[in-house]
Amino acid sequence: MNPPQTTRPSTGAKRPTYKTNPTTGRYTKAAQKEVERAEARRAAAGESVPLPVAVDRSGAITGLAPAAAGQVVAEAIGRAGALTVDVETSGYPVGHANAALRTVQLGDEHTAVVLDPDDPAQAQVIRTALAAAPRLHAHSATADLVPLAHAGLLDESAWDRMYDTVIPAKLADPTSTGSDPGLKQLAGTVLADSATAPEADKARAALFKAHGWLTDTKALTPVERSGWAQVDSTCATMIRYAASDVLDTAALAVRLPQPPPAVTERERAVQRITARVAHRGLRVDRDQVTHLEAVHTPAMHAAAERLRALGVESAGSDRQLAERLTELGVTLPRTQPSTRHPNGQPSVAAGVLDGLKGTPGPAGDLIAAVLDYRHHETVLTTFLEPYRVLCEAGDGRARPTVYTLGTDTGRMSCVRPNLQQLPREGGVRACITADPGHTLVSADFSGVEIRVMAALSQDPELIRQLREGVDLHAMVAELAFGPGWTKANRYTAKRGVFGWAYGGGIESLARQLGVTADVMQAIVDALRQIAPAYVAWADEMKRMVRSGATQMPTYAGRIIHLPRDYPHKAPNYAIQGTARELLVDALLAWDQTRWGGGVVLPVHDEIVAMVPEADAAFATAELVRCMSRELYGIQIVAEPSEPSAAWRDSV
């Protein structure tokens, strides 16, 4: 093994020459400032050390030859029996023109080696180490494995060996790990004083600030503004920052409480399945994006014009809107009090405005215009524009990351882009398409919440209704509104039942539903009469939390951590968390079919999967089979959608 090189001072860029005053020979004021700024930047960056380097927990940096780096990594694998991996990128998503893998960090909790993947010798070290490690650790592994796979440094089979620290972190009681699963916060909470990441991140932030670079970059952030793209990866500050993630992740891997192996394996399996969409992506139909933009853009502008004519200059300003509506004689409710607004602010939310839609005169026109404006604005800015950017700045594919334990109930979440929140109507979903020769099949659980309610509470009446296909919401509507109940009454009853089942108060729900407290009370009385065992079960859940029992095991063995300070949330956590396990089981079952290796997208109670065109009908039937099962004697049922090359509206 080569002896480690000693750390050496910066060889950085040549210092620029500055203007001096010709008579005095001194720097001008502006030049003086420039000198100071350059000095501050150098100080924030620290010395520069060519990669690869090794970094220990004290932050000491040791320069290495590539072969020696491989040796240090091999020793870490030997010590830990696993390799912790982390990467730094340019901050742009894979597929984007500016996407780049900048450094790769490998090691254990004692030593992290920072490598430059652009150097062929170091790339080989990375490849060899990643292939050799019997186990891999990362925190939020998708962010590391996807860029590594795209750089050809590993393949998706690496998931078979990945033990993501997010899994034990999110399975643990959030009061012990903090609600934010981000590594910096988690390391600070779990590792306390021995954490290296929080301080390293502070230094990194100071460096970005000294250069005026952005931390929070978007797809359209100019590359010269992005700190992640611009920063010198060989400066001590970035080396320590990069290394700290490995050091802390490796430490977390051995310190986080380990769930039962069967639970861990189940979570690893579903993470592997949902990671495919992040690796391979789904094709965005640019023509559909263009078509919808051509509809929504002029409509939004027209609505903004109407708003101006009615006295609201800035169409997106809720404050101006509230002011104008008040001038026109409308009384608005107030939002929740906060530190900034101790009395709340006048609320102009859709729920409020919907109830005022019929107001005669300019106020009514104003409300109609703003609801119209908001709709078009949301569709354009939240969905269509980001999709267009994926086509123009990227390769036309959306590669969302699915967080399989994204929420405190255990539900999954989805980011960059969040394909779980696409409008059900209006053709936005059709922007997401299958690859040529393939089709999207999908199915959703029917009435899964009510079925889980019945399963958990074992309410005999709910069970009977589900078996006989009786409409609970219609029964509630009949009891609450009388025999002449309407479809609208049934919808109100449905919202009331779920709202109350999840802990809502009569007054607050009545306000949300736009009914009197008496009507809301009648809905609740009806539910109590129809499903008393369910109501008793919900009460018992809350009582348990109040008495300190906050751990509810699901049928799959995962513990749902009920929020100690909010007993009224317990029934919802139990139901939502149990329904999540049904989704996991369906994904695991789907993975055992012949389409198992393909791209899937879970959407809480729906699964979308890409399959070869010719298989559409059979695959749909199989997907329904994978989603169907029995839960505590209750049939869990799935409803297929028509297969299609583009994701279909859901109504």
Added chain:
DNA sequence: GCACCAGGCGCG
């Protein structure tokens, strides 16, 4: 000019 918050809204 950036980071952060609140309100709002998309989904389940």
Added chain:
DNA sequence: AAAGCGCGCCTGGTGC
């Protein structure tokens, strides 16, 4: 005492 639940992303507005 009472509190519908869970998310992610957008804009406007504020504060540094």
